Amino acid sequence: MTDLTNMTMAQALKSLDNKDFTSVEITQAHIDAMAQAKDLNCFITETPELALEQAAASDARRAAGNAGALDGIPIAMKDLFCTKGVRTTAASGILENFIPQYESTVSQNLLNAGTVSLGKANLDQFAMGSSNTTSKFGNVISPWKKQNGSNADLVPGGSSGGSAAAVSARIAMAATGTDTGGSIRQPAAFCGLAGIKPTYGRCSRWGVVAFASSLDQAGAFARNVEDSALLLKSMCGFDPKDSTSADITVPDFAAALTQDIKGKKIGIPKEYRIDGVPDEIVKLWDNGIDMLKDAGAEIIDVSLPHTKYALPTYYVIAPAEASSNLARYDGVRYGTRVEGDNLDKTYENTRAAGFGDEVIRRIMIGTYALSSGYYDAYYIKAQKVRRLISNDFKSVFEKCDALLTPTAPSAAFAIGENEDDPVKMYLNDVFTIPASLAGLPGMSVPAGLDSDGLPLGLQIIGRPWDEEMVLRVGQTIETAANFTAQPQLATDKAA
Amino acid sequence: MSITKKDVAKVANLARIKMDDAKLEALLPQLTNIIGFVEQLSEVDTDNVEPLASVVDLNARLREDEVTDGGYPKEILANAPEELEGYFVVPKVVE
Amino acid sequence: MSALIKGETGEWEIVIGMEIHAQVTAQSKLFSGSAADFGAEQNTQVSFVDAAMPGMLPVLNKVCVEQAVKTGLGLNAVINKTSIFARKNYFYADLPQGYQISQFEDPIVGLGKIEIDLPDGTTKDIGITRLHLEQDAGKSIHDQHPTKSFVDLNRSGCALMEIVSEPDIRGPEEAAAYINKIRMILRYLETCDGNMDEGSMRADVNISVRHPGDELGTRAEIKNVNSVKAIGQAIDFEVARQIELIEGGGDVVQETRLWDPVKMETRSMRSKEEAHDYRYFPDPDLLPLVLEDGLIEKIKATLPELPDEKKHRFMKDYGLSLYDSSVLIAEKSRAEYFENVINDNDPKLSANWVINELLGILNKESKALEDSPISAEQLGGLIALITDDTISGKIAKEVFAEMYTSGKDAAVIVDEKGLKQVTDTGAIDAIIDKVIEANPDNVEKYKGGKDKLFGFFVGQVMKETGGKANPKIVNDLLKKKLS
Numbered sequence A: 001m002t003d004l005t006n007m008t009m010a011q012a013l014k015s016l017d018n019k020d021f022t023s024v025e026i027t028q029a030h031i032d033a034m035a036q037a038k039d040l041n042c043f044i045t046e047t048p049e050l051a052l053e054q055a056a057a058s059d060a061r062r063a064a065g066n067a068g069a070l071d072g073i074p075i076a077m078k079d080l081f082c083t084k085g086v087r088t089t090a091a092s093g094i095l096e097n098f099i100p101q102y103e104s105t106v107s108q109n110l111l112n113a114g115t116v117s118l119g120k121a122n123l124d125q126f127a128m129g130s131s132n133t134t135s136k137f138g139n140v141i142s143p144w145k146k147q148n149g150s151n152a153d154l155v156p157g158g159s160s161g162g163s164a165a166a167v168s169a170r171i172a173m174a175a176t177g178t179d180t181g182g183s184i185r186q187p188a189a190f191c192g193l194a195g196i197k198p199t200y201g202r203c204s205r206w207g208v209v210a211f212a213s214s215l216d217q218a219g220a221f222a223r224n225v226e227d228s229a230l231l232l233k234s235m236c237g238f239d240p241k242d243s244t245s246a247d248i249t250v251p252d253f254a255a256a257l258t259q260d261i262k263g264k265k266i267g268i269p270k271e272y273r274i275d276g277v278p279d280e281i282v283k284l285w286d287n288g289i290d291m292l293k294d295a296g297a298e299i300i301d302v303s304l305p306h307t308k309y310a311l312p313t314y315y316v317i318a319p320a321e322a323s324s325n326l327a328r329y330d331g332v333r334y335g336t337r338v339e340g341d342n343l344d345k346t347y348e349n350t351r352a353a354g355f356g357d358e359v360i361r362r363i364m365i366g367t368y369a370l371s372s373g374y375y376d377a378y379y380i381k382a383q384k385v386r387r388l389i390s391n392d393f394k395s396v397f398e399k400c401d402a403l404l405t406p407t408a409p410s411a412a413f414a415i416g417e418n419e420d421d422p423v424k425m426y427l428n429d430v431f432t433i434p435a436s437l438a439g440l441p442g443m444s445v446p447a448g449l450d451s452d453g454l455p456l457g458l459q460i461i462g463r464p465w466d467e468e469m470v471l472r473v474g475q476t477i478e479t480a481a482n483f484t485a486q487p488q489l490a491t492d493k494a495a
Numbered sequence B: 001m002s003i004t005k006k007d008v009a010k011v012a013n014l015a016r017i018k019m020d021d022a023k024l025e026a027l028l029p030q031l032t033n034i035i036g037f038v039e040q041l042s043e044v045d046t047d048n049v050e051p052l053a054s055v056v057d058l059n060a061r062l063r064e065d066e067v068t069d070g071g072y073p074k075e076i077l078a079n080a081p082e083e084l085e086g087y088f089v090v091p092k093v094v095e
Numbered sequence C: 001m002s003a004l005i006k007g008e009t010g011e012w013e014i015v016i017g018m019e020i021h022a023q024v025t026a027q028s029k030l031f032s033g034s035a036a037d038f039g040a041e042q043n044t045q046v047s048f049v050d051a052a053m054p055g056m057l058p059v060l061n062k063v064c065v066e067q068a069v070k071t072g073l074g075l076n077a078v079i080n081k082t083s084i085f086a087r088k089n090y091f092y093a094d095l096p097q098g099y100q101i102s103q104f105e106d107p108i109v110g111l112g113k114i115e116i117d118l119p120d121g122t123t124k125d126i127g128i129t130r131l132h133l134e135q136d137a138g139k140s141i142h143d144q145h146p147t148k149s150f151v152d153l154n155r156s157g158c159a160l161m162e163i164v165s166e167p168d169i170r171g172p173e174e175a176a177a178y179i180n181k182i183r184m185i186l187r188y189l190e191t192c193d194g195n196m197d198e199g200s201m202r203a204d205v206n207i208s209v210r211h212p213g214d215e216l217g218t219r220a221e222i223k224n225v226n227s228v229k230a231i232g233q234a235i236d237f238e239v240a241r242q243i244e245l246i247e248g249g250g251d252v253v254q255e256t257r258l259w260d261p262v263k264m265e266t267r268s269m270r271s272k273e274e275a276h277d278y279r280y281f282p283d284p285d286l287l288p289l290v291l292e293d294g295l296i297e298k299i300k301a302t303l304p305e306l307p308d309e310k311k312h313r314f315m316k317d318y319g320l321s322l323y324d325s326s327v328l329i330a331e332k333s334r335a336e337y338f339e340n341v342i343n344d345n346d347p348k349l350s351a352n353w354v355i356n357e358l359l360g361i362l363n364k365e366s367k368a369l370e371d372s373p374i375s376a377e378q379l380g381g382l383i384a385l386i387t388d389d390t391i392s393g394k395i396a397k398e399v400f401a402e403m404y405t406s407g408k409d410a411a412v413i414v415d416e417k418g419l420k421q422v423t424d425t426g427a428i429d430a431i432i433d434k435v436i437e438a439n440p441d442n443v444e445k446y447k448g449g450k451d452k453l454f455g456f457f458v459g460q461v462m463k464e465t466g467g468k469a470n471p472k473i474v475n476d477l478l479k480k481k482l483s
């Protein structure tokens, strides 16, 4: 019998249609995998009973001939999406016991498509982090290990670390994520997955716990590009409840994958060749360029002159928005409350106790950047630079159809590394943040392993609303790189 | 612009986060570091550049004026830390 | 009519600017689909958006935008085709988001101007600085429990227009005239019901004093003044406080003060104010509000005649005084009633009847014009009977009183009670002869030069006719007979 936890969604959907197995069977297989891999701490809230219920309902739908696009597929839901009746924490103490009475648009779209939810995946607290070490509910541990004898636990990347680890460890067939500055692409790279963040406005933000409103965008993790296209398609769509949601038809992303990239112009931004990036990553990038050339693409050297300023721009804008977005966590209407002598003291106690260190740091930076006397120097300045960064992309996309860059400046690192200095940690997102600031679609595909046997990813950035091109280029790399490596946990299990 | 401990205390107050002296001391170098990092932005010539608040190239979409929501006080109060007779309850506010 | 105040160091001028918060008349809230009615059970008109649950997002209400544009046009103001919603960040129990969505640098309405009517019969222009749209907060109740406050979010998210005036107001009378005129304009436009008791109109008053000709003094912002009367009282108190403070060698501090209607004083909210730094920034959940092409023109075409236009027309076309015009235009329905009364009648006579008789009795009985038992057409009918000499003005008052209680038409009452004026000179002649015959002494005295007795004869004749004789004919005939 096929390993029910080690197939693609596309395969599983076919098999479900062929009645090779039921959704209850694959769901149970994933629930078992989830139980075995508890050490990875992929989930904050596991919902096996709910999953089995949903799976049974899915089987009934399929039997009745009205299965949805992803009917019966067990997935993990990042615990930033509010789910009706199921605790939603954003990995924060302040929402430790919060049970939403509503369903986010994206998770509802997936319910409508028939997916089965295994649980709420762990993440960096309020999606702030690049290592999934800021969760109130403990670190997520990558299923990958270095093959140099070190047994150190590695980070899965962040903020969508639980989602990435779960898909990589074959606990979930696919998973939702959100990406504000790289929170899908970087963990996808660290865990050897395809991860796509669509154009800002493609997925509704309604019901997604907000981090930085002008940047937050939901997206998909899967084990290959086709699956990521399938999942994304079911997540997207116009939502009148989100003023920034685009009223644009969602193309059949997977269908775009049947076309090649012959004659397409791929830009290679020279500013992404930054000092200190390991040779292995530079080499991986060059390999990627060759793969695209071999596939008939035209490679163009391009310049994005303000790339260097993307990270500092982001670390003004994102914390500024976050400082305001997180003001609602005051212990009055929901969430944890730590009582004080008066209302102000109650706010102060509640927020000091409820928020983790990284969240507090960012609220502090953001509050400072917006405060009187600093607003122009920091916030307005950052917005101006943001326009320059966006303009850089605009002019480059007049000449090319997509850009190819590394996803992250390193492979996964050990838990505890990079913790001493927040700025060092922020550098993880140096390649992903520029596209976030410009609202562009971006994806990471696994393109090889480093000398320690850890996955490395390449990033494809596309024009606004041209996820199809991003996916096609991604699949070209995927095919050429023929990435078949699996994390030790998965191979151990198979052995 | 270098940030002082007093600034940190003021910001913590604005953000309503309780912070004792030790915490202020610990945060000061971290925030100094981050602010130093973002200050690179001052190198960029942004004369005649309009701030970019949103990448969405659209204008506000308007909703029809219809009552389509509300009317579920139980759900609104379901997660309240303290509730009485349909009200949220907080420590007394003295004006 | 700047009300100058005499102090120890000379005369003081009062300088006032007002911020009026007016709840927009709309079915639903500014950014959510929950109902915006007043007086519902606590927390029943609250959506997840209004309660600022995690992940909730605002979507702008079209009618609220149109109402703001309409109001801006009514304030003779510039309408900004592009405006921006910004977040005003602060913590308060009834502010669920931890910020208020408002407009800061780019409001929907810019500079404008209105005319206020002063009690001495003059008018004055007051500049409007801006009007912007913003969310209302919820309501905290502090007096129900010794150690707790209760929060009701029904009002949270309702649309407000904040109308900011220039510091052109020079005293309590002008302040009252200003708020009355704003209220009148809003009610004419039907963009706010102007109900101050229900809090759908609230005012913050910025007050400073200076010696005439000096630079503006430091102002204090007085909050919580929720009636026209309270505004006057708060100004009086605050002006006295500031003058005393300055003349005693002190300085006015720029601060927010709270009006206490029980103690009749303003008091500092400085402790709260000190830490305020609102950190305004454009709300990233909302895109710029760009008014559709033609929207302003479309709304302009629907504007009713505004109070000041109406007032000027009444003065010009009907020859009414400023005072009468101002009274008649105070409510749109009142002006409409008046114009229905006129029909073919004399406007001045009609104005007198509406103001002195009808509004007089309605006021006395605390009734609204809408509840008047006499319709405009009926009152017009009564006035027509006076004009065509069917009845005298004096009889008309009787008829009016009867109309008010019975609701019958004037003509019916005149008929039923036989109140029709006697204009038959023969009949009147006969009565005059009778009166002269019965009062030979007085005829003698009158002819002997006691002119005052003429009135006695008129009275006697009128008495004989039950007041129905046409007074002019009586006069003419009596003069002839007695000469």
Ligand SMILES: [Mg+2]
Binding pocket: C019, C204
């Ligand atoms: Mg104000």
Ligand SMILES: [Zn+2]
Binding pocket: C021, C134, C162
């Ligand atoms: Zn206001």
